[in-house]
Amino acid sequence: MRLAIASGKGGTGKTLLAVNLAWSAPRPVDLLDCDVEEPNCHLFFKGQVVRREPVTKPVPTLVPGRCTACGLCARICQFKAVAFFGKEPLLFADLCHGCGGCSWVCPVNALMERGEEIGEVEVREAPRQRLIQGRLRVGQAQSPPLIRAVKRRADPDRLAVVDGPPGADCSLGAAIADCDLVLLVAEPTNFGMYDLELALSTVHRLGVPCAVIVNRAGRGRLDVRAACARHGVEVLAEIPESEEIARAVARGRIALESVPSLQPIFAKIWSDVLSRTRDGRSERRVLHHADV
Numbered sequence: 001m002r003l004a005i006a007s008g009k010g011g012t013g014k015t016l017l018a019v020n021l022a023w024s025a026p027r028p029v030d031l032l033d034c035d036v037e038e039p040n041c042h043l044f045f046k047g048q049v050v051r052r053e054p055v056t057k058p059v060p061t062l063v064p065g066r067c068t069a070c071g072l073c074a075r076i077c078q079f080k081a082v083a084f085f086g087k088e089p090l091l092f093a094d095l096c097h098g099c100g101g102c103s104w105v106c107p108v109n110a111l112m113e114r115g116e117e118i119g120e121v122e123v124r125e126a127p128r129q130r131l132i133q134g135r136l137r138v139g140q141a142q143s144p145p146l147i148r149a150v151k152r153r154a155d156p157d158r159l160a161v162v163d164g165p166p167g168a169d170c171s172l173g174a175a176i177a178d179c180d181l182v183l184l185v186a187e188p189t190n191f192g193m194y195d196l197e198l199a200l201s202t203v204h205r206l207g208v209p210c211a212v213i214v215n216r217a218g219r220g221r222l223d224v225r226a227a228c229a230r231h232g233v234e235v236l237a238e239i240p241e242s243e244e245i246a247r248a249v250a251r252g253r254i255a256l257e258s259v260p261s262l263q264p265i266f267a268k269i270w271s272d273v274l275s276r277t278r279d280g281r282s283e284r285r286v287l288h289h290a291d292v
């Protein structure tokens with residue numbers, strides 16, 4: 001079961017929720033830090049680094065003397081990473097998403113793929129948890145291939161908690177696309193609700209089931225439950241605004257260890273999540289069977 005934690009912007013308490021859910025998981029868990037531009041789950045993780053690997057994406061490169069100037073490669077590239085002005089194509093590796101389309105359509109095999117390093121994946125291990133985090137290389141703009149590399153290293157027999165990137169763009173899509181449930185973290189303020197709506201539109205478009213966790217409840221006056229009800233989304237839990245929690249986070253501690261009153265809240269979140277994903281899976285199985 002894969003559970004993703006996401007939010008429309010940074011600083012809402014996404015990592016607080018992810019690391020504490022991993023810490024309180026009922027079974028051994030992989031915590032996947034997919035906030036690859038600024039991974040910070042490791043600040044709360046006590047395990048040892050056991051592995052670091054570079055991650056590359058395949059980018060096209062021109063084989064001298066083969067191009068016949070047909071222009072097909074520029075026409076197929078949806079990301080404007082190939083431009084054609086005359087005798088041969090110009091390739092922009094920074095814009096390339098590594099889909100392989102241009103090499104595939106080239107009728108004379110004039111485009112070969114080379115691996116360009118975009119970052120690294122680091123694995124840390126502790127007795128019941130593993131942290132797998134991606135770190136994007138400075139200057140790289142394409143985080144989805146690295147996010148997918150982090151997710152590929154998760155153990156399919158374990159629970160996985162995905163700490164997604166902030167925002168509502170293609171990085172969020174890469175992080176949550178194959179998850180069973182997304183928990184969107186929101187603050188009870190007008191700005192918080194605006195960001196939540198952006199993230200909700202992406203999540204709805206991808207068709208991933210979702211629910212909301214309100215963080216710093218009591219901070220603003222906005223009724224998040226009523227606002228979520230208008231969008232047809234359930235609020236699973238509220239984490240109160242608390243100086244004790246803020247202090248624990250600032251010191252790199254697990255909030256659940258320092259603030260025991262949070263324990264029933266996280267126990268309820270896990271119980272709701274597990275029952276929802278069980279039901280969701282059995283529903284999907286029934287649908288699939290009916291389709292067949």
Ligand code: SF4
Nearest residue numbers: 077096097099100102
């Ligand atoms: S590999 Fe895909 S994204 Fe990259 S240049 Fe070719 S068609 Fe464009």
Ligand code: SF4
Nearest residue numbers: 067068070071073106
């Ligand atoms: S598809 Fe191949 S032959 Fe055609 S322009 Fe691109 S590199 Fe040249």
